[in-house]
Amino acid sequence: MEIIIPKTSTVMGALLRADYTTLWRNRRASFMVLIIPMIIVFSWKNLVATAGGAFVLSNSITLGLVAIGLMGYTNSIARDRDKGIFQRLRVSPLPLWTIMVSRLLVQLSLILLLTIIVFIAGFQLDHITMSITGYVLAFLSSIVGGAVYLGLGQAIVGRIQNPETVNSTARLIYFAFIIVGMFGELGVLGDKFKNVVDWTPYGTVKNILAASLEPVRWDNHSTLSLLLTIGYAILFTTMGIKWFKWSTK
Amino acid sequence: MDSTHQSNILQVDNLNVFYGNFQAVNNVSFYVKQGEIFGLLGPNGAGKTSAFSAIEGLIKQKSGSIMVAGYDTLKQPLQARAAMGVQLQANSFQPELNISEILRLYASIYGLNLTNKMLNALLREINLYDSEDKKFGQLSGGQQQRISLAITTIHDPKLVLLDEPTSGLDPQSRRKLWSHIEAIREKGNAVVLTTHSMEEAEAVCDRISIIDHGHIIATGMPQSLIDKHRNDPEVIAVSRRGKITLEDVFIALTGEAIRP
Numbered sequence: 001m002e003i004i005i006p007k008t009s010t011v012m013g014a015l016l017r018a019d020y021t022t023l024w025r026n027r028r029a030s031f032m033v034l035i036i037p038m039i040i041v042f043s044w045k046n047l048v049a050t051a052g053g054a055f056v057l058s059n060s061i062t063l064g065l066v067a068i069g070l071m072g073y074t075n076s077i078a079r080d081r082d083k084g085i086f087q088r089l090r091v092s093p094l095p096l097w098t099i100m101v102s103r104l105l106v107q108l109s110l111i112l113l114l115t116i117i118v119f120i121a122g123f124q125l126d127h128i129t130m131s132i133t134g135y136v137l138a139f140l141s142s143i144v145g146g147a148v149y150l151g152l153g154q155a156i157v158g159r160i161q162n163p164e165t166v167n168s169t170a171r172l173i174y175f176a177f178i179i180v181g182m183f184g185e186l187g188v189l190g191d192k193f194k195n196v197v198d199w200t201p202y203g204t205v206k207n208i209l210a211a212s213l214e215p216v217r218w219d220n221h222s223t224l225s226l227l228l229t230i231g232y233a234i235l236f237t238t239m240g241i242k243w244f245k246w247s248t249k
Numbered sequence: 250m251d252s253t254h255q256s257n258i259l260q261v262d263n264l265n266v267f268y269g270n271f272q273a274v275n276n277v278s279f280y281v282k283q284g285e286i287f288g289l290l291g292p293n294g295a296g297k298t299s300a301f302s303a304i305e306g307l308i309k310q311k312s313g314s315i316m317v318a319g320y321d322t323l324k325q326p327l328q329a330r331a332a333m334g335v336q337l338q339a340n341s342f343q344p345e346l347n348i349s350e351i352l353r354l355y356a357s358i359y360g361l362n363l364t365n366k367m368l369n370a371l372l373r374e375i376n377l378y379d380s381e382d383k384k385f386g387q388l389s390g391g392q393q394q395r396i397s398l399a400i401t402t403i404h405d406p407k408l409v410l411l412d413e414p415t416s417g418l419d420p421q422s423r424r425k426l427w428s429h430i431e432a433i434r435e436k437g438n439a440v441v442l443t444t445h446s447m448e449e450a451e452a453v454c455d456r457i458s459i460i461d462h463g464h465i466i467a468t469g470m471p472q473s474l475i476d477k478h479r480n481d482p483e484v485i486a487v488s489r490r491g492k493i494t495l496e497d498v499f500i501a502l503t504g505e506a507i508r509p
Binding site for chain 2: 003004005006007010011013014015017018021022025026080083084085087088089090091092093094095246247
């Protein structure tokens, strides 16, 4: 029998089908990832008048992105690596990058879903409306922001082998992002802290999302935040790729 | 070393595998011919799985060459992997997918279009027609093994690598698996397996190599090895009930000490 090397598009199609099926069968877990952004949209209703709709939506989306990157992606990679699922795929005739690209495309879809749901919830619950340009730019910003947390998740799963330790570490960092990011952003922890938070991965992602939603407010601070966000994404992704091992053995 | 390299489905030459400073495989060479079942035997930590991993492309050898169906595993990894079917020691598939989805996924990865008719035929062949909607984790050990072997051979590979395929199976499932392995040979394809069961090696392997501390210390047909070492004092000393078996030869060559 002749040797068949499958087309990359065929392989990608098969992997995507499997990964989307997995996502669908784990829809309860995905739903949990979307819960906290919804709670923020709902509970920060009173802030819309004072801080603005962009503030509420950007914080909500940022926390959703943190949850997708740190809770969803990281844990699924750690689990599949521990179970040997990647090793099984690696002995097949597929380019290795297709395994990760397929996983990332699924997460990208989840990011887009999160953004749409937050926009709809913002409109329905808080009557927040933005310009079409604002919504489109916010979509793009959520992808750039999502890359930061997917990269951070990749770095965690690269550095830590045990899936339970990965899970607890990701939860801890997620919790830190919620507490430090949200409360720091609101100024509850003082002005100095607020300034520090502004340049953390939480702050920069939140800044570019807020500025994207209201493009007329885009300024130097927003541009610097965008550059830092891209820098964080590159840094975390590089660390994640460098440290990542396909097997825990 | 066999001089007719071209007829060999697997040709391993001077293979050296390291983990940091530890050398797991030391200058190992062997070949496997078309239609041959070859066993790689050794105690725990002898270097079997490391040699397998290098052949499968899971780890990169420090030196030496591996040719699968004429393809160099380092220079033409996709071709080499397409020519082989691999069953890993711990086989696992996405737990959210059911059996038919897993089969379709791997069929596509190997470039096959698995129609419903083909899928049903495959499921009937492995006696899992009623289980197509079950998840891999819901199957018994024997059923999981059958699925795993079906995926390993779904593309009719020239070389099938089985890492401890009968580990944890009951005698009935083990016998069934031996029949499957022999059926692969009947089709003219080659099988390389590792096992801790000397009974299995004697029953199914045409030729074996015994590997220890990363070195191959003996190669030959099971019966030839028994005959060759039958009168060795070390073999006689470890033999039980007076009959010399492959296990006696194996223990005499690799030592009685329990490996970690």
